[in-house]
Amino acid sequence: MPTDLTQVRPYGDTLGDGAMQISFTLPVPSGPQAAEAAKQLLQKMGLQAVSIVHQADMGEGFTFFVAYAKCPISIDYTSVRVPQVTTTYMDFDTTNDFIRRHIGRPLVVVGACTGDDAHTVGLDAIMNMKGYAGSPGLERYPMLRAYNLGSQVQNEELVAKARELKADVILVSQVVTQKDVHVLNLTQLVEMLEAEGLRDKILLICGGPRITHELALELGYDAGFGAGTLPPQVASFIAQEMAKRLR
């Protein structure tokens, strides 16, 4: 039973069965009518064989549901394209050599957790000397001059600092995403850089657990790095992309 990759559907225990688990809350009081509403909602979404297997009264007129259902929709896996950083992965030494050979001077990298975001662990993982998961951070690269401005850095401040340090690269970390505050912050930075005529002169990179490369491109960044990023991935990208630009 080889899978037909042009028609991939969720799998429970039989190819093509479409099995899905769903949980959600409805702002209606618990009871048979609530369960029926939950079921009809899922049916309206196109799900089939909907089974509300659990409901719980959460108080204040809210009800929690667990459901299983079958998803009749399939996806053509062979045509799925992932917006991904396309530069090749290079290790510490290769990257330094690459910069030395293709650029001939250390690149200036300025990083910050912007807005009110105080989650520094992710940016530190990428930038700090000691690095992350066994890979040294950008501060350790002789061919990168890395400045970590830390947390809760306002965009104005970051732009000023970048100008002052003649930054080649800006790294922005955004971890808090509630009410899309990261989109707000990231967009504001792009606008400021554009207003100051700096946007084209700078390689602009963002990162964070809810950041994808796709989102970054949409927001006007050159790249985005998500959960589990390792420092050399970022360094490789910087080196290759800067070489291309300076060519």
Next chain:
Amino acid sequence: MPTDLTQVRPYGDTLGDGAMQISFTLPVPSGPQAAEAAKQLLQKMGLQAVSIVHQADMGEGFTFFVAYAKCPISIDYTSVRVPQVTTTYMDFDTTNDFIRRHIGRPLVVVGACTGDDAHTVGLDAIMNMKGYAGSPGLERYPMLRAYNLGSQVQNEELVAKARELKADVILVSQVVTQKDVHVLNLTQLVEMLEAEGLRDKILLICGGPRITHELALELGYDAGFGAGTLPPQVASFIAQEMAKRLR
């Protein structure tokens, strides 16, 4: 912020946000392309702000996903109707009195777990003397003559027994539902009863954790009872429905 019950949407932390949790498996190898496929699948289902928050390689080319997304679809709660047993709930004494007054003789009830189903706990809960959750079972009702045939009773056997005992009511329990075996079993019984000209003479009731009243009606039963049913609910229904029929 009173909820508009004609436009009920899933709730995460803000009214109308549509938040849903989904988990499922795709028969594709783990990786960025898998995550993108998962995301696109959910988008194709109409979900928005899809976030694949977890993926795990389950081996053999299968990947597990956990996702959160927003459901833009709403449901008109005020117009949701639940197919429900409409007889009123009566307690032990009231039911016996009711049968005495309106029918005047004990009703014969035959119950079984049919097909290969050996899950007797549910049927026993309804029928056995000792009852369930504090309510006495049908065997204790003086105005019901209850016969529990036990487990793995073939439909032929059940029909024969019903004929022999001149049953007024048949109770069928179906717990195993894999590959819809319960639908098969339940349908076969209706067909047999019809073929034997017994269907109209018998009040036909089914039950089990995945049975709903709606499904029961669809399959040609007079009622269906799901998880958490108590014996008096069943007894009340039998009494009132039989009275109506014998009127």
Next chain:
Amino acid sequence: MPKLNLDQSKIDAARAAARAIAEDIQSFVDQHTTVTVERAILRLLGVDGVNAEQIPLPNILVESVARAGRLSQGASFFLANAMLETGLDAQGVAERVASGQLDLMQLPLHPTSAVRALLDQLAAEALARITAAREKREQMLAQYPGGPQPWLYVIVATGNIHEDVIQAKAAARAGADIIAVIRTTGQSLLDYVPYGLTTEGFGGTYATQANFALMRKALDEVSAELGRYIRLVNYCSGLCMPEIAAMGAIERLDMMLNDALYGILFRDINMQRTLVDQFFSRLINAYAGIIINTGEDNYLTTADALAAAHTVLASQFINEQLGLLAGLKHEQLGLGHAFEIDPNIEDSFLWELAQAAMARQIFPQAPLKYMPPTKHMTGDIFRGYLLNGMFNLVGVATGQGIQLLGMLTEAIHTPFLQDRFLAVQNARYVMNAARHLGEELVFQPGGRLEQRANQVLSKALELLEHVAKIGLMTALEQGLFADVKRSRVGGKGLEGVVRKAPDYYNPLLAPMLTELGRGGDA
């Protein structure tokens, strides 16, 4: 492991009572055979396959002997006689009988000594095959040793053996140590074993020799790949216990669900039938080096787990003694118990811990089979996942042998691939994070746990002494186990029980018993 201060004299007395019960049963067993015992013998001697109506040849042969009223002599005698007469091998004879070309019962009888000599030779070959499988297991275990106990045991139950294989391999990769292929509903009441690869089952997959072989091969491949031997389990219960044991012995299954009372209590199989069948099936399992899993957990699916805890312990003692009499070693006794106390009860976790620690202490060498919460699982999969985690914690803290992993969707459907994966992840986390917890915990002397365990022990002893007095069959008639009353002559399969004639012969019995010894060290 944490130690409870249990009353050793009560343990000894309970074991003695169980021994008496088992010996009483054994004397009955020794005098009887059954259709499936005879079919199992034929299978081991080389008969396999089905006729055009899918009736297995062992059934056809035994049927013809039984019809002639000669089953009391043992079916194999007539098979061997026919072989001598025709010069065919066992399968050749069987096929001719099936096609109607040969009638076993119409052939001239060769001298008993000649027939038995042939039988002994066939038996030796059969036992050599089993030994080869056993040695292959030992060799693989040496080459690909597994992790520490508790071993992680998961089920596959798609109904389709090919789908099962995929799911089993995925589970092994995720970290499972043991794969059980759950049987389709109803197979246990078939008085024959289906044949060939099967793709249709409800709530499980048919147990057939071809299915066994296919899964074994897949697991061998994955074992080699992972460097970890993956054990295979099936169900040696129902109306064909010995035949399934025979198939499993040949196809190198590693464990078998195999209980002395399960079929009687939970499948309404006649008690004489099951008691005779369990003996021969266990003898085969013993010889094949298979670990049996007993079914005490089932008591708790209908009875209350706090109130009926002592029935579980009592049954463990009985299964132990019957098992030893059938040649099983303590290391092959996967005695069952379960985490089935209502989780909403205050201190339920303490009572579970007490029960599990108690079983561990009373049966120190047995690879106890510990079943997860099932009855109190609901559609709340999150709660279910947590319950399974607490169960895994008790498992590792008390040193259980075989941990059946609970599924978060227990109350909903047979496991999805992801349910099983999550279950393995759950166990791996908990057991790693609490790996040496058992060595660090001591229970408060005289505290709640110790009191509870001693209570359960006392009640089990009482029950066993009563059963020893009245005999197990009478106890079953009186409904002393699982609240179910079973008549000595009721239930399914009694017609297949036959009293052995003085000239009854089973060529496998003596060599197996000789090699295994009987009764262990009690």
Next chain:
Amino acid sequence: MPKLNLDQSKIDAARAAARAIAEDIQSFVDQHTTVTVERAILRLLGVDGVNAEQIPLPNILVESVARAGRLSQGASFFLANAMLETGLDAQGVAERVASGQLDLMQLPLHPTSAVRALLDQLAAEALARITAAREKREQMLAQYPGGPQPWLYVIVATGNIHEDVIQAKAAARAGADIIAVIRTTGQSLLDYVPYGLTTEGFGGTYATQANFALMRKALDEVSAELGRYIRLVNYCSGLCMPEIAAMGAIERLDMMLNDALYGILFRDINMQRTLVDQFFSRLINAYAGIIINTGEDNYLTTADALAAAHTVLASQFINEQLGLLAGLKHEQLGLGHAFEIDPNIEDSFLWELAQAAMARQIFPQAPLKYMPPTKHMTGDIFRGYLLNGMFNLVGVATGQGIQLLGMLTEAIHTPFLQDRFLAVQNARYVMNAARHLGEELVFQPGGRLEQRANQVLSKALELLEHVAKIGLMTALEQGLFADVKRSRVGGKGLEGVVRKAPDYYNPLLAPMLTELGRGGDA
């Protein structure tokens, strides 16, 4: 509770070192005031509200005193002077100052004794209000007593106080004992407290007095309905610690996040500022009968929980001694720690158990605040739910006081209603099922857990003795805590620190300290 054999002499020495550290800091604190201390005093004396630009009146008043370079005398002096001069009440004065009709610093000065007499009277009224709130709490607690510890603590964090209220009530109904309204990101760095009901916040909701009052009212209603007093928590940290304490005291909050070092280490607030602020805020909390929650758990979000375990313990000792010096009773010290060891480490559960049991034993009267796994939570919500369950088990087994419930979606978003509901269900199941586990468990003497706890204790003692030698401020400069180096004159808010003049007057200080006593029993 399970008992570890800890080296008591080391515990005593660690406590003595922490005492010395705290007393050294206290002598600095006693000589200083800050803008927010002064604003807090004004608030307690009756100043509230904002001007048209949303600037709080306490800020405007203190600003005008500071601009005149007279803050070293205490802002309240000028307020009372203006009251005597104008015959207005405190709020009347403040409003006129805000509107520019009155300039505090241009008024003739009344005799110090008259001004202080008015201040003492205002202070007595303020303390009477706080006492009334405190008594109301005591009365409600008597009427609606809660369940046993660990109390179940959950957060609401929608950003919108009205949405928060719904979620808080739902959580209480589900079984939560404590509701914390998480503050919006960034508020801690505001040098003022926002005003009024607020509906916009990121990752949390503004802490305002109106928000406090609205939530308190909602929880009082639900407390009465459930017959169980629901405690309310907010954040008394950042640049406005004392003002928030004042607001909380008036609006009857029950707990406050309130750490002596958190702002310095994790918000880069100047150390002089925070150390002065924490003292006065704690004094108010002490007087109001509020339980403080310290923030040691934060060490583990950046450092490794196994390697940095001793810094948590050391900080607990320091928080304890600084707290006692600010009049807090042991019963008000919700010292923080957390379940943050990498769950993939073998025996991680044992190390968590050891740490939690150790803290319980070293601080026997403190209602320890136990934080759930956060750092090692992932998008795998099932695993997360299980980790939270194991955390809850350690909480109940070691008798923690305040159990912050982990959210299965910790790595994903601020809690959804259902996440919080599931968290409460998790804790209720585990804690009920293991209610008396702590009484039944004994740890293997000399075993892994005991060894680990003694190691952590030894390292904490070493650290504390070193800090006592060099002084806490120098230690902070050297980066001895949380791997962060902070300069004595760096960070935010130093400009708000003022050395007290000899005629400095804070009318609340003496009566509070007199009533509370200072330094507890160390």
